Amino acid sequence: MKTAELAGKRALVTGSTSGIGLAVAQALARAGARVMLHGSRPAADAEALRAALAAETGTAPGYLSANLADGAAARGLVEATLEAFGGLDILVNNAGIQHVAAVDAFPDENWAQMLAINVSAVFHTTKAALPGMKAQGWGRIVNIASAHGLVASPFKAPYTATKHAVVGFSKAVALEVAEQGITCNALCPGYVRTPLVDKQVVDQAKVHNLPEERVIREVILAAQPTKRFIEADEVAAFAVFLCSEAARSVTGSAQLIDGAWTAR
Structure with a gap:
Protein backbone atom coordinates (compact mmCIF):
# COMPACT_ATOMS: atom_id res chain seq x y z
CA MET A 1 0.00 0.00 0.00
CA LYS A 2 1.36 3.40 -1.00
CA THR A 3 1.71 6.16 1.60
CA ALA A 4 2.86 9.77 1.35
CA GLU A 5 5.47 9.62 4.10
CA LEU A 6 8.37 10.26 1.70
CA ALA A 7 6.45 11.97 -1.09
CA GLY A 8 8.73 14.09 -3.27
CA LYS A 9 11.93 12.48 -2.00
CA ARG A 10 14.45 11.07 -4.47
CA ALA A 11 16.31 7.91 -3.50
CA LEU A 12 19.14 5.78 -4.82
CA VAL A 13 19.43 2.19 -3.56
CA THR A 14 22.54 0.30 -4.64
CA GLY A 15 22.28 -3.41 -5.31
CA SER A 16 18.50 -3.17 -5.53
CA THR A 17 17.48 -5.87 -8.00
CA SER A 18 17.04 -8.61 -5.39
CA GLY A 19 17.14 -9.36 -1.68
CA ILE A 20 17.33 -6.58 0.88
CA GLY A 21 18.05 -3.90 -1.71
CA LEU A 22 14.94 -4.66 -3.75
CA ALA A 23 12.80 -4.79 -0.60
CA VAL A 24 14.15 -1.38 0.49
CA ALA A 25 13.55 0.11 -2.96
CA GLN A 26 10.00 -1.20 -2.99
CA ALA A 27 9.31 0.10 0.53
CA LEU A 28 10.69 3.56 -0.30
CA ALA A 29 8.57 3.71 -3.44
CA ARG A 30 5.47 2.66 -1.50
CA ALA A 31 6.23 5.51 0.91
CA GLY A 32 6.12 7.93 -2.02
CA ALA A 33 9.79 8.29 -2.93
CA ARG A 34 11.03 8.22 -6.50
CA VAL A 35 13.62 5.45 -6.56
CA MET A 36 16.66 4.80 -8.73
CA LEU A 37 17.27 1.07 -8.89
CA HIS A 38 20.80 -0.20 -9.43
CA GLY A 39 22.22 -3.54 -10.46
CA SER A 40 23.66 -5.56 -13.30
CA ARG A 41 20.56 -7.14 -14.81
CA PRO A 42 20.13 -7.58 -18.57
CA ALA A 43 18.26 -4.65 -20.10
CA ALA A 44 14.98 -6.55 -20.52
CA ASP A 45 15.00 -7.81 -16.92
CA ALA A 46 15.84 -4.36 -15.58
CA GLU A 47 12.99 -2.78 -17.54
CA ALA A 48 10.54 -5.42 -16.29
CA LEU A 49 11.61 -4.74 -12.71
CA ARG A 50 11.30 -0.99 -13.18
CA ALA A 51 7.91 -1.30 -14.83
CA ALA A 52 6.56 -3.59 -12.11
CA LEU A 53 7.55 -1.10 -9.40
CA ALA A 54 6.01 1.76 -11.37
CA ALA A 55 2.76 -0.13 -11.82
CA GLU A 56 2.54 -1.02 -8.13
CA THR A 57 3.37 2.38 -6.66
CA GLY A 58 2.50 4.92 -9.33
CA THR A 59 5.99 6.41 -9.07
CA ALA A 60 8.51 6.68 -11.90
CA PRO A 61 11.53 4.62 -10.85
CA GLY A 62 14.72 4.58 -12.85
CA TYR A 63 17.41 1.97 -13.34
CA LEU A 64 21.17 2.34 -13.70
CA SER A 65 23.99 -0.15 -13.98
CA ALA A 66 27.43 0.55 -12.52
CA ASN A 67 30.41 -1.52 -11.41
CA LEU A 68 30.79 -0.46 -7.79
CA ALA A 69 34.22 -2.05 -7.59
CA ASP A 70 35.37 0.98 -9.61
CA GLY A 71 35.40 4.23 -7.64
CA ALA A 72 34.74 6.42 -10.67
CA ALA A 73 31.75 4.27 -11.61
CA ALA A 74 30.37 4.48 -8.06
CA ARG A 75 30.60 8.28 -8.14
CA GLY A 76 29.14 8.26 -11.64
CA LEU A 77 26.12 6.32 -10.38
CA VAL A 78 25.27 9.15 -8.00
CA GLU A 79 25.97 11.79 -10.63
CA ALA A 80 23.68 10.03 -13.12
CA THR A 81 20.93 9.85 -10.48
CA LEU A 82 21.33 13.56 -9.75
CA GLU A 83 20.99 14.30 -13.43
CA ALA A 84 17.96 12.04 -13.90
CA PHE A 85 16.06 13.14 -10.77
CA GLY A 86 17.33 16.70 -10.38
CA GLY A 87 18.68 15.93 -6.91
CA LEU A 88 19.08 13.20 -4.32
CA ASP A 89 17.54 13.10 -0.86
CA ILE A 90 18.11 9.48 0.19
CA LEU A 91 21.11 7.24 -0.39
CA VAL A 92 20.93 3.60 0.65
CA ASN A 93 24.25 1.80 0.27
CA ASN A 94 23.11 -1.78 0.14
CA ALA A 95 25.36 -3.50 -2.43
CA GLY A 96 27.75 -6.00 -0.90
CA ILE A 97 29.49 -9.30 -1.51
CA GLN A 98 30.52 -12.19 0.71
CA HIS A 99 33.02 -15.02 0.62
CA VAL A 100 33.53 -17.53 3.42
CA ALA A 101 36.95 -19.06 4.06
CA ALA A 102 39.68 -19.27 6.67
CA VAL A 103 42.01 -16.28 6.63
CA ASP A 104 45.02 -18.29 5.52
CA ALA A 105 43.02 -19.74 2.63
CA PHE A 106 41.22 -16.54 1.64
CA PRO A 107 41.88 -15.57 -2.01
CA ASP A 108 43.63 -12.21 -2.35
CA GLU A 109 41.37 -11.21 -5.23
CA ASN A 110 38.26 -11.80 -3.08
CA TRP A 111 39.71 -9.62 -0.33
CA ALA A 112 40.36 -6.79 -2.78
CA GLN A 113 36.93 -7.06 -4.34
CA MET A 114 35.21 -7.16 -0.96
CA LEU A 115 37.01 -4.01 0.17
CA ALA A 116 36.14 -2.26 -3.09
CA ILE A 117 32.42 -3.04 -3.06
CA ASN A 118 31.63 -3.28 0.66
CA VAL A 119 33.70 -0.29 1.81
CA SER A 120 35.16 1.90 -0.93
CA ALA A 121 31.91 2.13 -2.87
CA VAL A 122 30.17 3.43 0.28
CA PHE A 123 32.81 6.15 0.53
CA HIS A 124 32.54 7.14 -3.13
CA THR A 125 28.74 7.29 -3.29
CA THR A 126 28.52 9.19 -0.01
CA LYS A 127 31.17 11.67 -1.12
CA ALA A 128 29.27 12.29 -4.35
CA ALA A 129 25.88 12.65 -2.65
CA LEU A 130 26.80 14.95 0.23
CA PRO A 131 27.30 18.27 -1.61
CA GLY A 132 23.72 18.26 -2.88
CA MET A 133 22.32 17.17 0.47
CA LYS A 134 24.25 19.94 2.21
CA ALA A 135 23.00 22.52 -0.30
CA GLN A 136 19.36 21.57 0.29
CA GLY A 137 19.78 21.14 4.05
CA TRP A 138 18.26 17.66 4.11
CA GLY A 139 19.46 14.15 3.50
CA ARG A 140 19.29 10.57 4.66
CA ILE A 141 22.12 8.07 4.27
CA VAL A 142 21.45 4.48 5.29
CA ASN A 143 24.35 2.07 4.99
CA ILE A 144 23.34 -1.57 5.11
CA ALA A 145 26.04 -3.06 7.30
CA SER A 146 25.47 -6.28 9.25
CA ALA A 147 25.41 -7.65 12.76
CA HIS A 148 28.95 -8.58 11.73
CA GLY A 149 29.68 -4.87 11.91
CA LEU A 150 29.52 -5.28 15.69
CA VAL A 151 30.51 -8.90 16.34
CA ALA A 152 32.57 -11.54 14.58
CA SER A 153 32.25 -15.07 13.28
CA PRO A 154 34.95 -17.52 12.26
CA PHE A 155 35.69 -17.85 8.54
CA LYS A 156 34.27 -14.38 7.97
CA ALA A 157 37.22 -12.18 8.93
CA PRO A 158 37.23 -10.06 5.73
CA TYR A 159 33.44 -9.63 5.73
CA THR A 160 33.52 -8.73 9.42
CA ALA A 161 36.29 -6.21 8.77
CA THR A 162 34.39 -4.51 5.96
CA LYS A 163 31.16 -4.25 7.93
CA HIS A 164 32.98 -2.86 10.97
CA ALA A 165 34.42 -0.28 8.58
CA VAL A 166 30.94 0.66 7.33
CA VAL A 167 29.70 1.15 10.89
CA GLY A 168 32.67 3.37 11.76
CA PHE A 169 32.34 5.33 8.52
CA SER A 170 28.64 5.94 9.20
CA LYS A 171 29.36 7.31 12.66
CA ALA A 172 32.04 9.69 11.40
CA VAL A 173 29.89 11.00 8.54
CA ALA A 174 27.02 11.58 10.97
CA LEU A 175 29.26 13.76 13.13
CA GLU A 176 30.42 15.81 10.14
CA VAL A 177 26.90 16.66 8.95
CA ALA A 178 25.02 16.70 12.25
CA GLU A 179 24.04 20.38 11.95
CA GLN A 180 23.06 20.27 8.28
CA GLY A 181 19.80 18.32 8.33
CA ILE A 182 21.49 15.10 7.22
CA THR A 183 21.49 11.81 9.09
CA CYS A 184 23.74 8.82 8.50
CA ASN A 185 23.15 5.44 10.08
CA ALA A 186 24.29 1.86 9.68
CA LEU A 187 21.52 -0.72 9.59
CA CYS A 188 22.82 -4.03 10.90
CA PRO A 189 20.68 -7.06 10.06
CA GLY A 190 21.33 -10.55 11.28
CA TYR A 191 20.71 -13.44 8.91
CA VAL A 192 18.22 -12.44 6.23
CA ILE A 230 14.84 -12.14 9.34
CA GLU A 231 12.60 -11.14 6.44
CA ALA A 232 13.82 -8.59 3.92
CA ASP A 233 10.67 -6.51 4.35
CA GLU A 234 11.45 -6.11 8.06
CA VAL A 235 14.80 -4.54 7.16
CA ALA A 236 13.10 -2.41 4.50
CA ALA A 237 10.56 -1.04 6.97
CA PHE A 238 13.38 -0.08 9.33
CA ALA A 239 15.18 1.68 6.47
CA VAL A 240 12.05 3.68 5.63
CA PHE A 241 11.78 4.76 9.25
CA LEU A 242 15.42 5.94 9.24
CA CYS A 243 14.61 8.05 6.16
CA SER A 244 11.55 9.65 7.78
CA GLU A 245 11.15 12.88 9.70
CA ALA A 246 10.39 10.83 12.80
CA ALA A 247 14.02 9.63 12.73
CA ARG A 248 15.60 13.07 12.33
CA SER A 249 17.44 12.65 15.64
CA VAL A 250 18.55 9.09 14.89
CA THR A 251 22.02 9.49 13.47
CA GLY A 252 25.50 8.09 13.96
CA SER A 253 24.02 4.82 15.12
CA ALA A 254 24.36 1.13 14.34
CA GLN A 255 20.79 -0.13 14.36
CA LEU A 256 20.47 -3.85 14.97
CA ILE A 257 17.70 -6.01 13.56
CA ASP A 258 19.02 -9.43 14.44
CA GLY A 259 16.45 -11.36 16.49
CA ALA A 260 18.59 -10.88 19.63
CA TRP A 261 21.52 -12.72 18.05
CA THR A 262 24.08 -10.22 19.42
CA ALA A 263 22.35 -9.94 22.80
CA ARG A 264 24.11 -13.05 24.10
Missing part, protein backbone atom coordinates in the same frame (compact mmCIF):
# COMPACT_ATOMS: atom_id res chain seq x y z
CA ARG A 193 17.25 -15.12 3.72
CA THR A 194 18.55 -13.60 0.50
CA PRO A 195 20.58 -14.87 -2.46
CA LEU A 196 23.71 -13.73 -0.57
CA VAL A 197 22.80 -15.87 2.43
CA ASP A 198 21.94 -18.79 0.16
CA LYS A 199 25.50 -18.57 -1.15
CA GLN A 200 26.80 -18.49 2.43
CA VAL A 201 24.89 -21.68 3.16
CA VAL A 202 26.66 -23.37 0.25
CA ASP A 203 30.06 -22.00 1.31
CA GLN A 204 29.59 -22.94 4.96
CA ALA A 205 28.51 -26.44 3.95
CA LYS A 206 31.86 -26.84 2.24
CA VAL A 207 33.81 -25.38 5.15
CA HIS A 208 32.08 -27.55 7.76
CA ASN A 209 31.50 -30.57 5.52
CA LEU A 210 27.82 -30.66 6.42
CA PRO A 211 24.59 -30.89 4.43
CA GLU A 212 23.02 -27.52 3.76
CA GLU A 213 19.96 -28.13 5.96
CA ARG A 214 22.27 -28.87 8.91
CA VAL A 215 24.31 -25.74 8.18
CA ILE A 216 21.14 -23.64 8.44
CA ARG A 217 20.10 -25.26 11.73
CA GLU A 218 23.46 -25.91 13.39
CA VAL A 219 25.68 -23.12 12.08
CA ILE A 220 23.80 -20.11 10.75
CA LEU A 221 20.83 -20.13 13.14
CA ALA A 222 22.55 -21.95 16.00
CA ALA A 223 22.88 -18.81 18.12
CA GLN A 224 19.70 -17.16 16.83
CA PRO A 225 17.25 -16.93 19.76
CA THR A 226 14.24 -16.53 17.46
CA LYS A 227 15.35 -19.53 15.36
CA ARG A 228 14.19 -17.93 12.13
CA PHE A 229 15.65 -15.84 9.35
